[in-house]
Amino acid sequence: xxxxxxxxxxxxxxxxxxxxxxxxxxxxxxxxxxxxxxxxxxxxxxxxxxxxxxxxxxxxxxxxxxxxxxxxxxxxxxxxxxxxxxxxxxxxxxxxxxxxxxxxxxxxxxxxxxxxxxxxxxxxxxxxxxxxxxxxxxxxxxxxxxxxxxxxxxxxxxxxxxxxxxxxxxxxxxxxxxxxxxxxxxxxxxxxxxxxxxxxxxxxxxxxxxxxxxxxxxxxxxxxxxxxxxxxxxxxxxxxxxxxxxxx
Numbered sequence: 425x426x427x428x429x430x431x432x433x434x435x436x437x438x439x440x441x442x443x444x445x446x447x448x449x450x451x452x453x454x455x456x457x458x459x460x461x462x463x464x465x466x467x468x469x470x471x472x473x474x475x476x477x478x479x480x481x482x483x484x485x486x487x488x489x490x491x492x493x494x495x496x497x498x499x500x501x502x503x504x505x506x507x508x509x510x511x512x513x514x515x516x517x518x519x520x521x522x523x524x525x526x527x528x529x530x531x532x533x534x535x536x537x538x539x540x541x542x543x544x545x546x547x548x549x550x551x552x553x554x555x556x557x558x559x560x561x562x563x564x565x566x567x568x569x570x571x572x573x574x575x576x577x578x579x580x581x582x583x584x585x586x587x588x589x590x591x592x593x594x595x596x597x598x599x600x601x602x603x604x605x606x607x608x609x610x611x612x613x614x615x616x617x618x619x620x621x622x623x624x625x626x627x628x629x630x631x632x633x634x635x636x637x638x639x640x641x642x643x644x645x646x647x648x649x650x651x652x653x654x655x656x657x658x659x660x661x662x663x664x665x666x667x668x669x670x671x672x
Contacts, residue, residue, distance in 0.1 A: 429531050432484050440473035441486035442466075448620075449486060457481070464560070470499050478509065478526055490535040494556055494584055497530045504528075537582045540615035540643040543625045545657035547613060547645045552580035552660075557587075557594040564594075571598050575605040580651060580660050583644035595644065596634040602646055603630060611653040613645040614638060627653055 433439065433449065438457035446453075446460040459476070461469040469485070476483040491497040504511050504526060512522050514529035521527055541548045553574035559567060574581050581602060586595040602610075608631030616624045616639065628636055630646060638644065651660040664670060 426531065426533060429533060432529070432531055433486075436482040436484045438473075438476050438481050438483040439486060440469045440476070440483060442469070445486050445488055457483075466496065466499060467503070470496060470503055474500065474503060474507075474509065474526070477528075488533075488536070489539075490533040491530055492532070493535045493537075493554075500528060534619075536584065536615075536618055536643040539618035540582075540613070540645065543615050543618055543623075544613040544627070544645060545659050547580060547647060547651060547658045547660050548582070549660045549662045550580065550648065550650070552582055553577075554582040554584065555598075556584040557591065557598060558585040559591070559594075568597075568601060571601045572604075575602040578605075578648045580648045581646040583646070585640055586638045586642055586644050588640055595636075595638060599630060599633050599646075606630065606646075606649060610649075611647040611651050611658055613658045614642060615645070616642040618643065627656060627658060 430452065433452045436456065438459070439446070439449075439453045440459035443460040443462055446458060457476070459469055459472045473483045473485040485491075485496050485500065487495040489495060501511060503509075510525045511528050512525040514527055537548065537552075537554055553570070555567065555570050555574065556562070557567060571581070583595070583598060586598075608629060610630040612628050612630050612633050614624075614626040614628060614633070614636045616622070616637070620641075624637075626636060633644065633646070636644075645658065647658065647660060651658065653659075
């Protein structure tokens, strides 16, 4: 958690979020008004947070990772637009609040792709694509197209939401698509619950990836044609060795 996120949680009067995340920060929000909802009730809790803030009570809407990456920042702004609520983003150097607007600060966080990459070594040193396998909001046909295009373009591929109770075979299907464009020996990494008590890190290969233990807290990294594994590390070189002598 960033210093700014802690500062906001200490300062606000109300907190809204997914019940699992609320429990993770419970020691930081004692005595505050709390709105907690379950899975797939994002619109409900976001709308409630906006209502609380619009009524004059400062409210933090919490999520995991970074709020702008597969999280809640976009939904806040989308709901405000639909409800015709003018938003003023809190930015450094901004002089004063404009009357008639809802002040919104988007606090950057540490996304799973960054936390996971740090635990693996340096797999994202070159261009990469991030793709979620969840088809709750995105048609699976479109997800397949994005996997195909990313694999063909030799991007390192970061996969979010690789498996759920309802979607048991999606990672295997994704690996088949990627495997059309790179060998089964391509290095891959699996990070679950990065930065949390049950954190686990596994180095594997593309052909073994479908059998790796994954869940909705897992982030999967599939290397490109240049990625290498070395002494427990996963690294995608930036290209320095082709331009400089790294042995001097």
